[in-house]
Amino acid sequence: VQLQASGGGVVQAGDSLRLSCAASGRTFSDYTMGWFRQAPGKEREFVSVISWSNRNSYYADSVKGRFTMSRENAKNTDYLQMNSLKLEDTAVYYCAVIPRIFYGPPPRSDKQYNYWGQGTQVTVSS
Numbered sequence: 001v002q003l004q005a006s007g008g009g010v011v012q013a014g015d016s017l018r019l020s021c022a023a024s025g026r027t028f029s030d031y032t033m034g035w036f037r038q039a040p041g042k043e044r045e046f047v048s049v050i051s052w053s054n055r056n057s058y059y060a061d062s063v064k065g066r067f068t069m070s071r072e073n074a075k076n077t078d079y080l081q082m083n084s085l086k087l088e089d090t091a092v093y094y095c096a097v098i099p100r101i102f103y104g105p106p107p108r109s110d111k112q113y114n115y116w117g118q119g120t121q122v123t124v125s126s
Helices: none
Strands: 003-006 009-012 017-023 032-038 045-050 057-059 067-072 077-082 091-098 120-125
Touching: 003 091, 017 032, 017 091, 017 120, 032 067, 045 067, 045 077, 057 067, 077 091
Parallel strands: 009 120
Antiparallel strands: 003 017, 017 077, 032 045, 032 091, 045 057, 067 077, 091 120
């Protein structure tokens, strides 16, 4: 599985950005897709995860209500819509995949993910 993240950039606080993650693989619709981020000097942290069916998504408390994750299985792509961006959202954002459907608690640990994209930089300025 190969992942290609895109859509990062430099924006002002309050602006919006949409990240995309394009995945290879024949069974994308079965994949569990997630986003993580890593700010300078900090550990990588969970941002969001979406189920294979696009019906269930889960978010870190820090982004809940501002970020929305979705997916288009026909395009092998998922998206992270980020609204009302804050300075503290500045980080490198990584998409990741678990190549199977998850059951039970949504996977929030980076150790649960098998494949990673290269990361895309999001910088929020005041």
